[in-house]
Amino acid sequence: MSRVMVGVKRVVDYAVKVRVASDKKAVDLANVKMSMNPFCEIAVEEAVRLKEAKKASEIIAVSIGPKQAQETLRTALAMGCDRAIHITTDLRTDQELGPKGVAKLLAAVAEKESPDVVIVGKQAIDGDMGCTGSMLAAYMDVPQCTFAAKIDLDAKTVERETDAGTEVVSFPSLPAVFTADLRLNEPRYATLPNIMKAKKKKMDTIAAADLVADLTDGNTVLEVFEPAPRAAGVLVDDVDALVDKLKNEAAVI
Amino acid sequence: MLSRFSPRLASAAVRRFSAAPGAVPGSALPTAFDIFNPTEDHTMFRNMLRQFAEDKVEPQALEHNRKEIFNRDLFTELGGLGVLGITVAEEYGGSAMDATAVVIAMEELSASDPAFCLSYLAHATLFVNNLHLNGTHAQKLKYLPSACDGSKVGGMCMSEPGAGTDVLGMSTTAKQQEGGDWLINGTKMWITNGTLDGETTGDYFLVYARTGEKKTDLSMFIVEKDMPGFSLGQKIENKLGMRASMTAELVFEDVRVPAENLVGTVNGASICMMRNLEIERVALAAMATGIARRCVEEMNKYATARKAFGKPLSDFGQTQKAIGESYADYMAGKSYTYSTSNNLDLASSGNVLDSDGVKLFAAKMSKEVADRAIQVLGGNGYTGEYRVEQMWRDAKLLEIGGGTNEAHHKNMVNWFKKAGHELP
Numbered sequence: 001m002s003r004v005m006v007g008v009k010r011v012v013d014y015a016v017k018v019r020v021a022s023d024k025k026a027v028d029l030a031n032v033k034m035s036m037n038p039f040c041e042i043a044v045e046e047a048v049r050l051k052e053a054k055k056a057s058e059i060i061a062v063s064i065g066p067k068q069a070q071e072t073l074r075t076a077l078a079m080g081c082d083r084a085i086h087i088t089t090d091l092r093t094d095q096e097l098g099p100k101g102v103a104k105l106l107a108a109v110a111e112k113e114s115p116d117v118v119i120v121g122k123q124a125i126d127g128d129m130g131c132t133g134s135m136l137a138a139y140m141d142v143p144q145c146t147f148a149a150k151i152d153l154d155a156k157t158v159e160r161e162t163d164a165g166t167e168v169v170s171f172p173s174l175p176a177v178f179t180a181d182l183r184l185n186e187p188r189y190a191t192l193p194n195i196m197k198a199k200k201k202k203m204d205t206i207a208a209a210d211l212v213a214d215l216t217d218g219n220t221v222l223e224v225f226e227p228a229p230r231a232a233g234v235l236v237d238d239v240d241a242l243v244d245k246l247k248n249e250a251a252v253i
Numbered sequence: 254m255l256s257r258f259s260p261r262l263a264s265a266a267v268r269r270f271s272a273a274p275g276a277v278p279g280s281a282l283p284t285a286f287d288i289f290n291p292t293e294d295h296t297m298f299r300n301m302l303r304q305f306a307e308d309k310v311e312p313q314a315l316e317h318n319r320k321e322i323f324n325r326d327l328f329t330e331l332g333g334l335g336v337l338g339i340t341v342a343e344e345y346g347g348s349a350m351d352a353t354a355v356v357i358a359m360e361e362l363s364a365s366d367p368a369f370c371l372s373y374l375a376h377a378t379l380f381v382n383n384l385h386l387n388g389t390h391a392q393k394l395k396y397l398p399s400a401c402d403g404s405k406v407g408g409m410c411m412s413e414p415g416a417g418t419d420v421l422g423m424s425t426t427a428k429q430q431e432g433g434d435w436l437i438n439g440t441k442m443w444i445t446n447g448t449l450d451g452e453t454t455g456d457y458f459l460v461y462a463r464t465g466e467k468k469t470d471l472s473m474f475i476v477e478k479d480m481p482g483f484s485l486g487q488k489i490e491n492k493l494g495m496r497a498s499m500t501a502e503l504v505f506e507d508v509r510v511p512a513e514n515l516v517g518t519v520n521g522a523s524i525c526m527m528r529n530l531e532i533e534r535v536a537l538a539a540m541a542t543g544i545a546r547r548c549v550e551e552m553n554k555y556a557t558a559r560k561a562f563g564k565p566l567s568d569f570g571q572t573q574k575a576i577g578e579s580y581a582d583y584m585a586g587k588s589y590t591y592s593t594s595n596n597l598d599l600a601s602s603g604n605v606l607d608s609d610g611v612k613l614f615a616a617k618m619s620k621e622v623a624d625r626a627i628q629v630l631g632g633n634g635y636t637g638e639y640r641v642e643q644m645w646r647d648a649k650l651l652e653i654g655g656g657t658n659e660a661h662h663k664n665m666v667n668w669f670k671k672a673g674h675e676l677p
Contacts, residue, residue: 035300071293078297189305192335192348195297 001057002116002153002174004047006081007106008040008063009093010072011126024223026095027126036072039121041079041187042180046119046151048080049185055153056117058082062109064102065093070203077198078190084201085109089208091215094126101215103135108211110140115175122147122179133179143176145169149183288591291353298354302361305334314366315637317497321490323372323449324497325406331373332403340382340599345393346401347385352532352597355382356539356590363543367647368497370540371654375445375498376400378536380407383459383529386600387473387517396457396475405456408446410476410503411526413439418660421523425505427462427472429519433512435474437462437505440486443654447501451488454478454503465520473522475514482508494646495654524602530656531608535597537655538590538611541619544644545583548619548626551641552576555630566629575625582622586615606668609661616651616658623648 012018013033021028036044050056061076063069064087073084087105091097110118118140123130137144145151149166150159157170161181190198208215236242246253290296309327317324331337339354341347348354355378362370381400384407385393399405416423425439437460441447446455456478464472476483486502517525553576556567566572593607623645627634634641652658 071296074293074297075300189301189334190297191333192298192301192339192350192354193343194335195294195301196348196350198297199293 002050002055003113004050004056004059004117004119005106005110005113005115006040006043006047006059006061006076006118007102007120007132008044008061008072008076009037009121009124010034010063010065010069011037011094011124014038014125020224020226024225025221026092026224034068036075037121037124037126039123039125039180039182042182042184043119043121044076044079044081045185045187046178046180047117048188050117050153051080060085060113060115062087062106064089064097064105064208066090073203074198075190077201077203078195079188080194082201084203086203086205087208087211088205089215091208095221097215098127098217098219099129099132099135100217101212102132103139104212104215105208106132106136107139110136117153117174118177120177120179122181133177137177140175140177143171143173144179145171145176146179147181148178149181151178151184288588288595291595294350295353295357298350299357299361301334302336302358306361306365310362310365310369314369314497314640314643318366318368318643319496319637321496321499323499324369325449327369328372328376328406329403332401337373337377337403338381338397338401339377341385341397341401345385345397347381347397352535352594352599353591355532355536356594359536359539360543360546363540364547366497367540367544367644368495370543371495371498371650372406372446374533374536374540375408376406378533379409379445379529380457380459382532382599383409383525384475384516386528387525391513392475392516400457406446406449407457407459408444408455409529410441410444410458410460412441412443414442414502418657420526421468421471423461423463423471425460425462427464427474427510430509435510435512435515437474437476437508437510439505441503441505443489444501444503445498447503448485448488448499451499452485454483454485454501458503459516460505461522461526467520469523470520471522471526472519473516473525474510475516476505476508476510480508480510482506493649494643495650527605528602531602531604532597532599533655534608534612535590535593537651538586538615539594541612541615541648541651542583542587542590544619544648545579545586545622548622548641548644549576549579549583551639552579552626552629555633555639572629575629579622579625582618586611586618589614605664606672609656609664612651612656613658613661613665616648619651620645620648
C-alpha cells in the first residue's frame with residue numbers, strides 16, 4: 001500500500017470579493033475569510049478515497065504558511081488525513097513565496113517521508129501559478145501526472161483534463177506527483193465527530209528555513225491593481241455602422 | 254483563472270454576501286476570545302455547516318416551503334454529518350458537543366431555511382437531547398443511535414388543544430396498569446415532526462402526561478409510531494410560516510406503553526421539561542440570529558446593486574438607517590445568545606432568566622430586521638424568490654413557539670421575585 005502526501009494551502013476564500021491593499025503591493029488580508037484552496041480539497045479527498053479503497057496506508061497533509069495554516073491542516077485531518085506537517089514561514093504565501101520555493105520545501109519533506117503518491121491541487125486560487133506540482137516532480141525526479149480527472153494506481157493511468165476534453169496517459173512507476181483538477185472528485189464535508197477527532201491527530205512543525213535555505217524565485221510583485229471597469233458600450237444603427245467601427249475604430253477586421 | 258466550475262465552486266457565483274464566520278467584517282478588534290466560536294472545534298463546525306447550508310439547504314428552501322413538505326432526505330444527510338446527535342455521548346452515536354454548538358447549528362441552518370431548522374430543533378433538542386439527559390442507559394441504547402444517524406425522526410409532545418402557556422394545566426393522562434404498563438389518553442397539539450408525510454405520525458416522541466394529583470405531577474414516556482391507539486389527528490395546514498416543517502395534532506387513545514418506556518421517575522418530569530425548555534429557548538434565539546444575519550446580508554446586497562433616482566439605495570439615509578440599525582440589533586441579539594449558551598450547562602436547570610430573556614429579545618429583533626429587509630427590497634422583498642418574506646413569516650413563530658412572549662415575561666418576573674431585584 002502507498003504512503004500518500006498531500007499539499008494543502010490556505011487561501012482567501014473563493015467567495016470573498018478581494019480588496020487591494022492601500023500600498024498597492026498586495027491584496028488586503030485583514031479580516032478576510034480564509035479557507036482551504038478548493039483544488040487542495042480535491043487532492044485531500046482523493047487521498048482519503050485511496051485510503052478507503054485500501055490503496056493507501058497513511059496520508060500526510062503538509063501546509064506552508066503562518067500559524068493559521070494549522071487551521072487548514074486541521075480541516076485536512078478532519079476530512080481524513082492521518083497526520084500533518086506545518087512548515088512555518090512569515091513570507092506571504094500568495095506572492096512572496098512562489099511555486100519554486102514551495103516545490104523545494106515539499107520536496108524536502110518528501111525526502112524525509114518518502115511518499116509513494118504525492119497529490120497537490122493543480123493551482124491555488126490566489127496566485128494562480130499552476131506550476132508547483134510540476135516543479136515538485138522535477139525536484140523529486142519522479143513522473144508527473146497533471147490536471148488529473150481520474151487516477152488509477154493499479155493500471156498506472158491517469159485521465160487528464162485538456163482543452164479539447166480528456167486524455168488517458170500512463171505513468172511508468174511510483175513515486176509520482178499528481179495534480180488534482182476539478183472533476184477528479186467532489187470533496188466531502190468534515191463531519192462533526194471527525195472534527196472532534198482531528199485535534200487528537202499529530203501535527204509536527206518545522207521552520208521553512210530549516211528545510212530550504214533559499215526560498216526566492218527572482219520574482220517581485222511591482223503593483224497590484226483592480227481590473228479596469230468596463231466602459232459602457234454604444235448602440236449602432238445598422239450593420240454598416242458596425243462594420244465601419246470594427247474596421248476603422250477598433251481596427252480588428 | 255478557473256476554467257470550469259465544480260458544483261461547490263459554482264455555488265460561489267450565486268453565493269450571497271457573507272461575512273467571515275465569527276469575525277466582524279471590517280473590525281480591527283483583536284480576536285483574543287471569540288464568544289461566537291469559543292474553540293477551534295466550534296469554528297470548524299460552523300465553517301462546515303455554513304458550507305453545507307449554502308450547498309444543500311439553500312437550494313431546496315423555496316420549493317419545500319411553498320409545498321409545505323418536510324425534506325426527509327436532507328434531514329438524513331445531517332445525520333451523516335454528526336449534527337443530529339450534537340449533544341449526545343459518542344457511545345450512543347452522538348458528537349458530544351455543548352450548548353454553543355447547538356446554537357451554531359441553529360444559526361447556520363436558519364440563515365438558509367428556518368423551517369427545516371425548526372424540524373432539526375424538535376428532533377435534536379426536544380427529543381434527542383432530552384432523552385440523552387433524562388433516559389436510562391438501556392433507553393438511550395435503544396433509541397438514540399437511530400435518531401442520531403437520521404434513520405428515525407423524533408419530536409416532543411407538551412402542548413395540548415386546551416393547554417399552551419399554561420402547560421401544567423395539561424389533561425393528557427397516563428395510568429399504570431397491573432403488570433406495570435401505562436395507558437396514555439389525551440390529545441397533543443402543535444407537535445413539530447408530529448407527521449413527516451402528512452398521513453402517519455413521526456417516528457419517536459417524548460410525551461408528557463399527568464400521573465398524579467398535584468399540578469406538577471407529570472411523567473415522561475417514549476411513544477413510538479405504530480403503537481396501537483397512537484394516531485395522527487391532523488396535519489396542521491396553512492401555517493403563516495415554518496411551512497417546510499410539519500406540525501401535527503397527535504391523538505392517544507388507550508396507548509399501552511411498557512414500563513421501561515417511562516423516562517425518569519413517576520411524577521418527576523416537570524424538571525426535565527423545564528430544563529429542556531431552557532436550551533430550546535436559547536436555540537430559538539439562535540434561530541432568530543440566523544434569520545437576522547440573512548436579512549442584513551440580503552439588505553446590504555440589494556441596497557448596493559439596486560439604483561433609484563440614479564444612485565444605489567445604500568446612498569439613501571432611509572436605507573442606511575435600516576441597515577445600520579439592523580446590524581446593531583443583530584449583533585446585540587447574537588451576543589446575548591452566545592453569552593447565554595457559553596454559560597449554559599446542558600445538565601443544569603434554573604437558567605430561566607436568560608433563556609427566556611434572550612428568546613424574548615431575539616425573536617422580536619429578528620421579526621423587525623426581517624420587516625426592514627422587506628421594506629428595503631420593496632416589491633421584490635414581498636416575493637418568495639428574495640427569501641426575506643419567508644424570514645419575516647418564520648420569525649413570527651419565535652414569539653409564540655417554545656414559549657410565548659407573555660410566558661417569558663411571566664417567567665422572568667417570577668425569577669426576580671425569587672432571586673431578588675439586584676442584578677450582578
